[in-house]
Amino acid sequence: MRLWFRNARSPHVANRRLWDLEQSLWQWTRRDAWTLRNALEGTLILGATGSGKSSGSGRTLALAMLRAGFGGLVLTAKPDEARLWADYCREAGRSADLVTFNAQNEFRFNFLDHELQRAGSGAGLTENLVNLFATVLEVADRNTGGGSGREDEGYWKRANRQLCRNAVDALVLAKGRLTIPDLYRLVVSAPTSPEQFKSPEWKERSFCLHCLAEADKRPKSLAQQADFELVADYFMLEFPQLSDKTRSVIVSTFTSMVDVLNRGVLRELFCTSTNVQPEDAAQGRILVIDLPVKEFAEVGQFAQVLWKYAFQRTLERRSIADSPRPVFLWADEAQHFVTSYDMQFQTTCRAARVATVLLSQNYSNFVAALGGSEKGRAETDSLLANLNTKLLHANGDPVTNEWAAQLIGRSRQFLANSSSNQNPESLAMTSVGLHWPMPASSSSAGFSETYEYELQPREFSLLRTGGPANCGIVDAVLFQSGRIFQASGRTWLPVAFQQAAPNRHSKR
Ligand SMILES: Nc1ncnc2c1ncn2[C@@H]1O[C@H](COP(=O)(O)OP(=O)(O)OP(=O)(O)O)[C@@H](O)[C@H]1O
Numbered sequence: 001m002r003l004w005f006r007n008a009r010s011p012h013v014a015n016r017r018l019w020d021l022e023q024s025l026w027q028w029t030r031r032d033a034w035t036l037r038n039a040l041e042g043t044l045i046l047g048a049t050g051s052g053k054s055s056g057s058g059r060t061l062a063l064a065m066l067r068a069g070f071g072g073l074v075l076t077a078k079p080d081e082a083r084l085w086a087d088y089c090r091e092a093g094r095s096a097d098l099v100t101f102n103a104q105n106e107f108r109f110n111f112l113d114h115e116l117q118r119a120g121s122g123a124g125l126t127e128n129l130v131n132l133f134a135t136v137l138e139v140a141d142r143n144t145g146g147g148s149g150r151e152d153e154g155y156w157k158r159a160n161r162q163l164c165r166n167a168v169d170a171l172v173l174a175k176g177r178l179t180i181p182d183l184y185r186l187v188v189s190a191p192t193s194p195e196q197f198k199s200p201e202w203k204e205r206s207f208c209l210h211c212l213a214e215a216d217k218r219p220k221s222l223a224q225q226a227d228f229e230l231v232a233d234y235f236m237l238e239f240p241q242l243s244d245k246t247r248s249v250i251v252s253t254f255t256s257m258v259d260v261l262n263r264g265v266l267r268e269l270f271c272t273s274t275n276v277q278p279e280d281a282a283q284g285r286i287l288v289i290d291l292p293v294k295e296f297a298e299v300g301q302f303a304q305v306l307w308k309y310a311f312q313r314t315l316e317r318r319s320i321a322d323s324p325r326p327v328f329l330w331a332d333e334a335q336h337f338v339t340s341y342d343m344q345f346q347t348t349c350r351a352a353r354v355a356t357v358l359l360s361q362n363y364s365n366f367v368a369a370l371g372g373s374e375k376g377r378a379e380t381d382s383l384l385a386n387l388n389t390k391l392l393h394a395n396g397d398p399v400t401n402e403w404a405a406q407l408i409g410r411s412r413q414f415l416a417n418s419s420s421n422q423n424p425e426s427l428a429m430t431s432v433g434l435h436w437p438m439p440a441s442s443s444s445a446g447f448s449e450t451y452e453y454e455l456q457p458r459e460f461s462l463l464r465t466g467g468p469a470n471c472g473i474v475d476a477v478l479f480q481s482g483r484i485f486q487a488s489g490r491t492w493l494p495v496a497f498q499q500a501a502p503n504r505h506s507k508r
């Protein structure tokens with residue numbers, strides 16, 4: 001499998017040596033380019049359902065990056081997205097690089113092994129895994145309506161991380177390896193009361209106790225000995241002393257996540273072997289995670305958030321000198337996949353040469369996905385501020401349109417005004433057809449200066465949305481902070497995209 005993988009490089013990609021940041025990936029106009037540097041600063045595409053995000057700007061940018069030789073990770077929400085990306089790859093001559101990760105294909109990714117075998121993981125291993133589980137749990141938590149917004153949210157998060165950290169350490173110290181079934185067994189067999197230690201029957205059965213005994217016997221470094229003492233104290237003293245209610249919440253939160261990974265399609269895909277991993281994107285593969293949320297619901301969401309996190313961490317650690325190829329992280333219907341970690345990632349991903357592209361309907365989708373309330377809003381603002389290219393399609397959502405108008409900003413505008421006061425006598429003369437001038441008629445005209453939105457919010461509801469009625473033309477307003485476009489002389493530029501010929505997408 002690996003052999004096939006290495007050999008199957010498209011000639012297009014193999015020949016690509018230089019990654020000049022100023023190279024143009026796409027020309028908005030003859031004089032305004034979307035450069036590699038722009039792509040690495042992140043892209044946000046917003047527009048109402050059916051406004052032409054996917055088939056207009058999305059398709060254009062995807063093809064531009066594929067043609068330039070990017071590797072990438074594609075998260076999917078709709079069932080037809082894998083097919084769409086297969087079409088894109090074909091069109092860009094990149095079919096040989098396409099990896100469709102689903103239950104039907106032979107690709108597998110054992111994320112725990114990947115973490116364990118990663119060079120130089122060392123002491124960071126446990127924390128990396130705890131963070132990975134915490135990220136997946138964040139999604140699980142928000143699906144059940146828990147998590148953000150609760151006053152005691154911080155406590156539960158800390159308690160979950162503590163259980164996770166101790167379970168991972170106990171297993172690594174005892175067995176030197178980690179598996180999802182073992183994690184599950186260890187947590188559900190941990191002592192629930194000090195009395196249990198007196199029961200020979202329980203001692204015989206408890207996998208947790210067996211692990212602690214095995215870890216105790218194994219030779220350990222000084223640091224491992226210190227870790228072991230913390231783990232033993234946690235499971236033998238602290239954990240049994242928790243109130244039943246608290247303990248059951250912590251355990252069930254943890255096991256509900258582990259349980260999903262331990263069953264059906266996810267166990268097969270994530271807990272067996274590894275023949276595809278995030279590093280492959282840096283070699284030019286296009287990894288399409290074909291477990292669409294609309295079909296696989298929460299299972300698909302877990303799987304993709306897991307992939308996204310592993311991908312982000314792996315790419316962040318790569319050495320650009322050794323592995324300079326840019327990669328994209330693509331999420332259409334991005335609200336299903338965003339997590340708090342994305343803000344952090346987005347601040348550093350330019351250096352890691354990751355071009356994030358997020359597509360969604362509106363601003364509020366992100367706020368809701370990030371937990372609502374002020375925290376969700378602050379995280380949304382931070383995330384969106386770090387996606388420098390913004391393509392704003394037709395939208396009827398007042399919040400998004402107001403946000404977009406504010407983003408583009410206000411400028412000094414001159415409003416023309418005029419008024420006239422007619423002398424009644426003059427009016428009377430005019431009405432009988434006499435037009436010579438009469439005194440005492442007054443009129444005035446002038447300009448007033450005001451600071452107004454450059455683009456009024458309502459302008460966004462008037463953009464074309466493609467389809468036969470618009471001859472396949474999709475409009476958008478392009479904005480890049482800190483850039484004046486040559487063609488418009490402004491910070492924003494109206495752009496239009498042509499959808500693909502309809503016969504190529506028979507389903508639409
Ligand atoms: N190749 C095509 N040719 C003509 N019309 C198309 C084509 N692809 C999509 N359309 C139509 O254009 C409109 C925009 O579709 P598109 O899927 O790009 O919207 P979207 O903004 O991604 O919507 P959503 O938020 O629902 O994903 C729809 O009415 C769709 O049916």
Ligand SMILES: [Mg+2]
Pocket residue numbers: 053054055332
């Ligand atoms: Mg779409």
